[in-house]
Amino acid sequence: MKKFSEESFRIRPSVSFVPLQQDGYYQFFLSDIRQSFNLAFSDKKYVKILTELDGSLSFLQLENKFSLTDQQSLGLERLFEILIERCVVEDIRIVALRSSDPFRRVKTFIGSYVPYHDVESTWKRISNSHAVVIGVGGIGSWVVSLLAQMGIKNFTLIDDDLVKLHNLNRSLFTKQDIGSLKTLAIDRMLSTRKKGYYAVTSIAEKLHSSTRLISLLKDNLHPQTVLINCADYPSVANTSAIINDAAFTLNLPYIIAGGYNMHLSLVGPTIIPRQTPCFHCISYGMDQLKVAEIEGAERVVKEHRNLGNLAPLAAISASFAANEYLKLILDLPQLKPTMFGKRGEFNFLTKKLTVEEYMPWDKCPYCSRGMP
Amino acid sequence: MTQLSLASTPELRDGVEVFLYPQKGESCQILFLFLSSRRRLRITCKPSFSALLKELSKPQTLGESLTNSGLTLDAYTSSFLSFLEEEGIITMSNPLETLLLPKEYVEQYKRQVYFLLDVLKSPQLAHAAQKKIFDAHIALFGLGAVGSTLLQQLCMMGFRKFTLIDYATVENNDIARTPYHIESQVKSLKVQAARNLVEDHAFDPIVFLHNTTLKTHTNLDILGEKISLIANTADEPYIGYTNIKLSRYALQHNIPIVAAGGFDAHLASLGELLIPHMTPCADCYATFFHERLKNWRPIPHPVKDREGWFGGLGSLSTFSASAAALEILFFIISSGDQQVSPGKRGEFLFHDYSLDTFVVDRDTHCRSCGTEKS
Numbered sequence: 001m002k003k004f005s006e007e008s009f010r011i012r013p014s015v016s017f018v019p020l021q022q023d024g025y026y027q028f029f030l031s032d033i034r035q036s037f038n039l040a041f042s043d044k045k046y047v048k049i050l051t052e053l054d055g056s057l058s059f060l061q062l063e064n065k066f067s068l069t070d071q072q073s074l075g076l077e078r079l080f081e082i083l084i085e086r087c088v089v090e091d092i093r094i095v096a097l098r099s100s101d102p103f104r105r106v107k108t109f110i111g112s113y114v115p116y117h118d119v120e121s122t123w124k125r126i127s128n129s130h131a132v133v134i135g136v137g138g139i140g141s142w143v144v145s146l147l148a149q150m151g152i153k154n155f156t157l158i159d160d161d162l163v164k165l166h167n168l169n170r171s172l173f174t175k176q177d178i179g180s181l182k183t184l185a186i187d188r189m190l191s192t193r194k195k196g197y198y199a200v201t202s203i204a205e206k207l208h209s210s211t212r213l214i215s216l217l218k219d220n221l222h223p224q225t226v227l228i229n230c231a232d233y234p235s236v237a238n239t240s241a242i243i244n245d246a247a248f249t250l251n252l253p254y255i256i257a258g259g260y261n262m263h264l265s266l267v268g269p270t271i272i273p274r275q276t277p278c279f280h281c282i283s284y285g286m287d288q289l290k291v292a293e294i295e296g297a298e299r300v301v302k303e304h305r306n307l308g309n310l311a312p313l314a315a316i317s318a319s320f321a322a323n324e325y326l327k328l329i330l331d332l333p334q335l336k337p338t339m340f341g342k343r344g345e346f347n348f349l350t351k352k353l354t355v356e357e358y359m360p361w362d363k364c365p366y367c368s369r370g371m372p
Numbered sequence: 373m374t375q376l377s378l379a380s381t382p383e384l385r386d387g388v389e390v391f392l393y394p395q396k397g398e399s400c401q402i403l404f405l406f407l408s409s410r411r412r413l414r415i416t417c418k419p420s421f422s423a424l425l426k427e428l429s430k431p432q433t434l435g436e437s438l439t440n441s442g443l444t445l446d447a448y449t450s451s452f453l454s455f456l457e458e459e460g461i462i463t464m465s466n467p468l469e470t471l472l473l474p475k476e477y478v479e480q481y482k483r484q485v486y487f488l489l490d491v492l493k494s495p496q497l498a499h500a501a502q503k504k505i506f507d508a509h510i511a512l513f514g515l516g517a518v519g520s521t522l523l524q525q526l527c528m529m530g531f532r533k534f535t536l537i538d539y540a541t542v543e544n545n546d547i548a549r550t551p552y553h554i555e556s557q558v559k560s561l562k563v564q565a566a567r568n569l570v571e572d573h574a575f576d577p578i579v580f581l582h583n584t585t586l587k588t589h590t591n592l593d594i595l596g597e598k599i600s601l602i603a604n605t606a607d608e609p610y611i612g613y614t615n616i617k618l619s620r621y622a623l624q625h626n627i628p629i630v631a632a633g634g635f636d637a638h639l640a641s642l643g644e645l646l647i648p649h650m651t652p653c654a655d656c657y658a659t660f661f662h663e664r665l666k667n668w669r670p671i672p673h674p675v676k677d678r679e680g681w682f683g684g685l686g687s688l689s690t691f692s693a694s695a696a697a698l699e700i701l702f703f704i705i706s707s708g709d710q711q712v713s714p715g716k717r718g719e720f721l722f723h724d725y726s727l728d729t730f731v732v733d734r735d736t737h738c739r740s741c742g743t744e745k746s
Contacts, residue, residue, distance in 0.1 A: 312701070
């Protein structure tokens with residue numbers, strides 16, 4: 001029984017097919033994601049087929065045109081199976097359906113990680129997912145905007161703050177938004193992009209307790225919900241502890257976005273309850289590191305600090321949070337969220353990311369439950 | 373050093389964490405941690421200076437701070453205060469007070485002035501830097517995924533004079549990569565949508581528009597005079613071509629270029645700063661990568677029309693736009709202080725957030741900027 005017949009395969013336009021110096025060895029370079037792998041072919045007919053593989057011929061027509069023997073046909077089927085799995089080859093009949101899709105770029109990008117036949121179902125999962133963004137200021141406004149650009153439709157935005165003139169230097173608000181609730185200003189921004197596409201629930205509250213967050217979310221809980229902490233009042237530690245507690249109760253993943261007052265270029269951790277080190281594990285690990293340096297020292301405390309910030313740094317922090325969100329929802333073994341158990345600093349002068357790794361804390365009040 | 377007076381109100385700067393270690397003998401240690409840059413500075417001094425630092429965190433006069441820490445304004449104390457000011461640990465005056473910039477502008481950008489203060493250490497230098505931003509005129513080629521976001525961020529940093537160049541119209545699929553109002557702006561000229569974006573985000577903007585494409589015969593004198601910097605995000609016919617065309621023009625007119633990343637195989641590229649006769653030019657980069665990739669020869673792609681079939685994410689083009697915005701900011705605020713330096717290209721990878729970096733030296737035989745004949 002033949003595996004393929006009418007499929008009209010082509011090499012994906014973003015993939016380069018490169019002969020290597022060693023005869024019979026070839027590289028496939030997936031340029032969107034700058035990843036590559038090598039294969040060796042003994043039969044040059046396959047090289048000729050790939051060189052011409054533009055989607056104009058069906059599999060059956062390829063067999064005829066290149067006069068393949070039964071064994072060569074079998075080999076070609078096996079080769080295509082590998083190249084489909086490795087996101088090199090796609091069936092033009094399927095991908096042509098998205099030629100006028102507004103989110104085609106996102107789908108094509110996903111197609112570098114997911115075989116072409118699974119791209120639509122994967123994208124549906126992404127677009128139907130639910131981002132709960134706590135704090136929609138400097139970082140949160142960018143996070144929502146970037147997730148909306150990925151096609152995510154459902155947002156719950158929690159923030160009681162109003163837009164002020166001095167927010168405009170790093171948040172995505174305009175002068176017309178001054179005095180308005182930040183959540184409503186973001187809702188308006190999304191509606192200027194595509195009316196009716198985005199579903200925004202605006203909650204004009206400051207988050208004081210995990211109980212409140214749980215009660216806000218527990219009914220109608222969407223299976224693909226991710227919490228994103230972009231709130232730094234009264235402190236990121238405070239809001240992260242609240243979100244951690246709710247995340248463990250509701251069994252939801254969460255991302256601690258960076259970019260706050262004291263962590264201007266922080267790239268925060270991504271956490272799945274009971275699977276990765278949680279906020280408390282990481283805080284404990286950080287305390288161990290910090291204690292050595294400042295043990296016995298007195299910190300000079302100053303009230304009402306006004307720290308600097310900058311639009312590109314807010315956007316960079318948000319871009320990491322959006323990438324982590326996508327990796328969480330994609331849920332692929334080869335593309336786990338990078339920030340599991342990690343905390344990074346993006347150096348804006350050298351543009352390098354340095355990352356600290358943290359282990360689960362054996363006495364963590366959340367994670368150690370059920371530990372042997 | 374600012375003239376010291378007992379009635380002045382020096383203040384410990386918000387961007388510095390101060391840790392005071394217990395006294396050991398006649399001295400004690402202090403650790404200063406600069407929050408933005410993460411710089412650490414450790415000093416040893418007499419215990420009363422440690423006490424003075426605590427006092428400087430309170431809203432009071434210098435006289436009160438000195439009295440409370442048992443000090444007088446002698447030469448030793450003056451030089452300690454001078455050290456704290458030069459290191460950007462204290463400010464001797466209100467860091468937001470300046471005659472260089474409109475008051476409302478300073479109010480809008482005050483958090484950025486604090487950021488500049490973190491980097492430049494003195495309020496006067498921060499104000500001068502923000503004034504350079506206020507006055508700069510940026511020419512931006514390409515208003516797509518990277519260009520539109522870069523433009524938005526430049527406005528958010530206080531840039532306000534722009535010449536914008538693009539030939540295209542807003543399309544439905546721009547929803548996945550630009551901040552444009554797709555609902556109402558579809559089919560509008562991108563330059564027009566970009567003007568609206570500037571009006572939404574910039575302070576008192578001045579904008580010149582050119583609805584044109586960048587071709588071999590395009591006369592770049594349309595830019596007029598007094599362009600502070602060209603930012604290139606135009607990737608048609610392809611980014612290498614537009615960079616070289618602009619770079620050759622810029623060399624003749626001594627204009628710096630930021631060649632932004634964010635395209636095709638460079639989705640989260642950091643982009644390059646090209647300063648005429650200081651860094652490599654676009655021809656030097658092209659020669660470098662031509663040489664480096666000479667043994668990497670892909671088979672001509674079987675799909676002839678590949679336009680629109682490359683993937684991308686708003687988060688990656690925004691990363692590239694942000695890296696270009698940082699490059700522009702630091703170039704403009706340090707203009708006049710640039711030194712000859714090699715160039716580099718960085719490719720940030722979505723997969724694991726690693727950074728592939730290539731250092732690119734000037735090509736002494738470069739046909740555009742070379743100093744030696746080939």
